[in-house]
Amino acid sequence: MKSKTIHLDEDQLIWSVVDENDLAPAVRNHLSSCPVCQERKRHFEQELNNLGNMTKAFSPLPREKPVPVVQIFRNWLRPAFVSGFALVLLIMGIWWSSPFPVSQENRMTQAVGEMEDDSQLVVEIRVVEEYALPDLYMDIAGESYGYFGDEFLEFVVPLEENQIRSTGSARPVRLIHLIS
Amino acid sequence: MADSKYQQVSELVDKARHGNRNSTDQLVMLFHEDIFRMVYYRTRSRMDAEDLTQEIFMQMIKSLPGLKKTSRFKSWLFRIALNRIKDFYRKKSILNFFGTSTEVDESYQEISQNDDDPIDKLMRKEFWEQFRQFTEGLPRWEREVFILRFADHLGIREIAETLKKNESTVKTHLYRALKKFRQTPGLHDLLKGGVP
Ligand SMILES: [Zn+2]
Numbered sequence: 046m047k048s049k050t051i052h053l054d055e056d057q058l059i060w061s062v063v064d065e066n067d068l069a070p071a072v073r074n075h076l077s078s079c080p081v082c083q084e085r086k087r088h089f090e091q092e093l094n095n096l097g098n099m100t101k102a103f104s105p106l107p108r109e110k111p112v113p114v115v116q117i118f119r120n121w122l123r124p125a126f127v128s129g130f131a132l133v134l135l136i137m138g139i140w141w142s143s144p145f146p147v148s149q150e151n152r153m154t155q156a157v158g159e160m161e162d163d164s165q166l167v168v169e170i171r172v173v174e175e176y177a178l179p180d181l182y183m184d185i186a187g188e189s190y191g192y193f194g195d196e197f198l199e200f201v202v203p204l205e206e207n208q209i210r211s212t213g214s215a216r217p218v219r220l221i222h223l224i225s
Numbered sequence: 226m227a228d229s230k231y232q233q234v235s236e237l238v239d240k241a242r243h244g245n246r247n248s249t250d251q252l253v254m255l256f257h258e259d260i261f262r263m264v265y266y267r268t269r270s271r272m273d274a275e276d277l278t279q280e281i282f283m284q285m286i287k288s289l290p291g292l293k294k295t296s297r298f299k300s301w302l303f304r305i306a307l308n309r310i311k312d313f314y315r316k317k318s319i320l321n322f323f324g325t326s327t328e329v330d331e332s333y334q335e336i337s338q339n340d341d342d343p344i345d346k347l348m349r350k351e352f353w354e355q356f357r358q359f360t361e362g363l364p365r366w367e368r369e370v371f372i373l374r375f376a377d378h379l380g381i382r383e384i385a386e387t388l389k390k391n392e393s394t395v396k397t398h399l400y401r402a403l404k405k406f407r408q409t410p411g412l413h414d415l416l417k418g419g420v421p
Contacts, residue, residue: 055404055407056404059400059403059404059407060400062403063381063396063399063400063403064381064396067396089407092413092416092417093375093416095416095417095418096356096375096376096412096416097375097376097378099352099416100262100266100356100376101262101376103349103352103353104262104265104266105265105271106258106261107257107258107261107271107274107275107278108271108275109275110257111250111253111254111257111282
């Protein structure tokens with residue numbers, strides 16, 4: 046009889062909300078048969094339910110619906126691809142315009158090599174200019190392409206001092222014509 | 226009802242972790258609002274909550290193949306979320322230290338539902354203020370357990386799995402938090418009326 050009048054104290058009431066099974070058997074028995082304590086517990090739980098409902102009701106909703114997985118990865122991959130491409134371009138840029146001493150040496154070596162190639166090419170061009178035909182053909186022709194006799198050159202390009210200038214005329218007159 | 230939902234989630238998780246994109250999408254749809262809200266309760270900013278929610282689901286998708294017990298998916302997801310929120314605050318405190326943070330304490334201000342109703346607006350503001358005061362006055366674990374239990378609606382076992390603590394520790398934290406809640410008249414009184 047007495048046990049029915051001893052209601053749950055504050056701590057027991059809180060424990061009943063945390064987990065009723067953790068109450069001592071006697072207290073649990075009292076709770077299961079006491080409408081007063083049941084009402085106190087129900088009231089407390091209702092408050093906590095209200096807390097949950099209010100946090101939910103007073104929260105905003107996300108402005109956007111969840112993005113499908115495929116879209117998420119597409120969104121993630123696109124900037125990743127662009128960043129990767131930009132990185133490749135950056136590395137190429139650094140490679141071509143690298144200011145470091147090691148690559149300066151490389152560039153010097155490269156320049157020397159190019160100069161050697163150029164001078165070799167010039168020599169080859171000169172050879173081709175002067176000996177356009179192979180030696181065999183030059184032997185057949187009986188002359189050397191690299192050599193013209195002074196007489197022949199004087200005929201084609203007369204020297205200045207051999208020219209006679211007529212008075213009042215700037216036009217040169219060839220000596221050879223005057224003789225003839 | 227709850228059992229069938231757990232069963233449905235377990236089946237989706239099992240398919241999703243084997244690469245089924247449709248199941249992954251369904252899981253995201255199922256938990257999107259819950260995760261958004263749990264982040265919002267802890268950041269008080271809709272924008273941050275949206276960004277973090279997106280990141281949490283990205284993390285979920287990446288880590289899903291490594292999840293061993295499909296029945297623990299919900300607590301596993303909440304654990305990812307809590308870790309992400311912790312990172313968010315860590316980053317924020319570093320930015321604050323260097324004075325480069327653009328932090329604005331939004332204090333639960335940007336809400337869209339019934340935003341035109343001044344009484345509703347006032348009540349909402351009052352509620353969040355009381356909620357903030359109460360939860361921030363609690364020690365860390367008590368606060369986390371209290372919010373997980375009554376705002377995020379996780380059970381004791383789920384909270385224990387989320388926080389990697391044993392159930393009796395969780396109950397002790399919850400008991401202490403509830404004891405303080407009973408002694409806090411502001412929030413206590415506000416809740417008597419419930420949702421208007
Ligand atoms: Zn009683």
